[in-house]
Amino acid sequence: MADNGSSDSSTNATVTPPSFNPPEMKSWADVADEEAAAENQDEASSADIKLDSLVIDESKQGALGLTNPDDSTIESVTSGDTPYTSAKRFEDLNLSPELLKGLYVEMKFEQPSKIQAISLPMILTPPYKNLIAQAHNGSGKTTCFVLGMLSRVDPKVPEPQALCICPTRELAIQNMEVLLKMGKFTGITSELALPPDQANYIPIQKRPPITAQVIIGTPGTLSKWLQHKKLGLSKMKILVFDEADHMLAMSGFRDESIRIMKAITKSSSNCQVLLFSATFDDAVKAFASRIVGEIFLKEYNQMFVKKEELSLESxxxxxxxxxxxxxxxxxxxxxxxxxxxxxxxxxxxxxxxxxxxxxxxxxxxxxxxxxxxxxxxxxxxxxxxxxxxxxxxxxxxxxxxxxxxxxxxxxxxxxxxxxxxxxxxxxxxxxxxxxxxxxxxxxxxxxxxxxxxxxxxxxxxxxxxxxxxxxxxxxxxxxxxxxxxxxxxxxxxxxxx
DNA sequence: AAAAAAC
Known part of the structure; x- marks a missing residue:
């Protein structure tokens, strides 16, 4: 994959998002259909994307200012000129004292895991580029994006600034538990966007607009909140898709996810998007890269693991x-x-x-x-x-x-x-x-x-x-x-x- | 011969 001899792979790791003008006056379904069609086209002539040729191996990471000798299986590609240095300690990340306390005291972390060391600088360094990140199961992806959300939120602004979309109720609740723990000393507010149980049911019309700063939920409820204008997006700074390959797969939540992405770009011009999963098959990988480039019109960084190296040795x-x-x-x-x-x-x-x-x-x-x-x-x-x-x-x-x-x-x-x-x-x-x-x-x-x-x-x-x-x-x-x-x-x- | 997610 990395050693295919493609002439520009070693010296130029820049990913240029393909240009794209989103069709404005069409229904969501039309847009999704067109995207599906466009993707098929990509597969027929993938010359304009060439993701594989852009993936560099570890020995070349040093040239990009990214070093992590321990890490033999995560390949990262950075775009543009922003230099990133792997974070050996959480102190290297300019986090607030409150957040550091949460990491050490509540989470009982000592130092960043591999994926955290590589991805956190990419997430937290201005200009806050988008990121598509793959890492092994159980390697600490949740910490990456929860930390990303908590550190990008301004605690003084009482409006939604971070949104995390998950495929299941259970995962949303679990991610919220991590957020509450890690963010315990920050004062940052949060809310789950999930269908309520009987005891907590309030008709959507009677609900006040959401003021929580971090929202974690599933696509259905989030769409409902948006539809009823209960969730403002104008201050949104960071959008996370957990299990992103499933959220963007044709047989998964593709239409819902794209709808929410577009709603956010429409009202918040500079929102960072993070896609995290342990798996990205080739088709979803290409689609994800294209979508991030097209919808968010920004450079993006990526990190991937070869499928042969994805099985857990333990x-x-x-x-x-x-x-x-x-x-x-x-x-x-x-x-x-x-x-x-x-x-x-x-x-x-x-x-x-x-x-x-x-x-x-x-x-x-x-x-x-x-x-x-x-x-x-x-x-x-x-x-x-x-x-x-x-x-x-x-x-x-x-x-x-x-x-x-x-x-x-x-x-x-x-x-x-x-x-x-x-x-x-x-x-x-x-x-x-x-x-x-x-x-x-x-x-x-x-x-x-x-x-x-x-x-x-x-x-x-x-x-x-x-x-x-x-x-x-x-x-x-x-x-x-x-x-x-x-x-x-x-x-x-x-x-x- | 499916699961998930909104009414």
Whole structure:
């Protein structure tokens, strides 16, 4: 990728946003369609973007004023002439004393992680360029953008100045918890933009305009607030997309995200945008770069990780061949539930809400205590189940992909793929991004962990094979499926027993 | 043979 010999890649790492005049008088749907069409065009003739040729390797970072010898897997590209120096200590970042206190006292951080060291100077140095940032699961991305939001907000201005958009309710709440903790001494105000539970319901018309300085929420509620003119955007200084690849993917939240982006650029001319995720497939990467360049008409910096280097080394991946669907349930019962308690908490991922209910019921009938979360539950139940799991009151959580991304619980050491993640409409194709995100629920911040992929059909074997090849990751077979000793060995091999 | 997210 970095060593493709492209003539200008080593000396000139400038990214020039393609010029673009946004169509003004069209509906959002029209605009989104045009963008989709334009993207297809890009794929046909990608000569004008050439992202890959612009990605430089570590040995060349020094020339850009960016050095981090420890970091062998994050490649960064800076645009323009702004020099950035990797931050070895939080003191290097010109943060307020209140914010530093939050980092050290509340968060108990000692020094920036790799992605923080590289990305924070890019985020916090004027002229506050936009940033597309990829980094490993559990490597501290949340700290980057929460710190970014807290340090860019002016505590004296009682208006919304920072906005963070997330794909799920759970992720928004989790990010808010980090913000409250880190910003404890700053006096900065914040509010969640989420559908309220019954107890807190107030009709939108009766709500006063939002004055909180940092807003974190999901696209639906944010759109609703904007529609009812309850959320002013004129003072917005920083816009963050968490799980940005999903927020900009065609099958994700693309239209909503673009609508909000455009609303912000319309009323706030100089808003910085940050896109964070552990995954950016090539199509989304190109689209994200184009969108940031076109909508925000500003230079942007980027940092990416090669997909072969994205797997977490501390998390051991296994596969288990099961003779039929029922034996998959027996593996959960006889191996995972029996052994899992010794190694921490477990998340069992399933493909659908129906499978979640089926598995839940089967295990409860066998006398086990498990909880289940999926999007069809009511808000009160969702919040309660997450709260119990985060407090360690429950050991095993069955989940759809609602928790695949971002969910941060350090005690989760075991992830089970009861069903492998596949692409909707292409059921023989793995969803590589979802796979990687699920794996990333274990092994937070370098902790040890294990993943068991339960295979049953021939197609499962094929999908597993593709995943191994794509990430160049070693997935060891554990078997036979009903051998306790084999599972114990696997957990020992992962460093968990 | 899907999940997420607004009424």
């Amino acid at each position: 998390v051991k991946q296994y596969k288990v061949r099961c003779p039929d669907e029922h034996s998959k349930i027996m593996v959960i019962k006889d191996q995972i539930l029996e052994l899992g308690e010794k190694v921490g908490q477990t998340i069992v991922f399933v493909k659908s809400r129906n499978t979640a209910s089926m598995l839940h019921q089967a295990l409860v009938e066998l006398g086990y205590e498990v909880t289940t979360i999926q999007g069809a539950l009511n808000i009160e139940d969702r919040d309660k189940i997450i709260k119990e799991f985060k407090e360690g009151l429950t050991q095993v959580l069955i989940s759809t992909d609602v928790l695949a991304r971002g969910f941060d619980q350090s005690q989760v050491n075991l992830v089970i793929n009861f069903d492998l993640p596949v692409q909707y409409g292409h059921f023989s194709e793995p969803d590589y991004e979802v796979y990687l995100h699920r794996v990333g629920r274990a092994g937070r911040f370098g902790r040890k962990g294990a993943v068991f992929n339960l295979l049953c059909l021939d197609s499962d074997d094929m999908i597993m094979g593709k995943i191994e090849k794509y990430f160049n990751s070693q997935i060891t077979e554990v078997g036979p499926w009903n051998s306790r000793a084999e599972f114990e060995g696997a957990l020992r091999g992962a460093g968990l027993l």
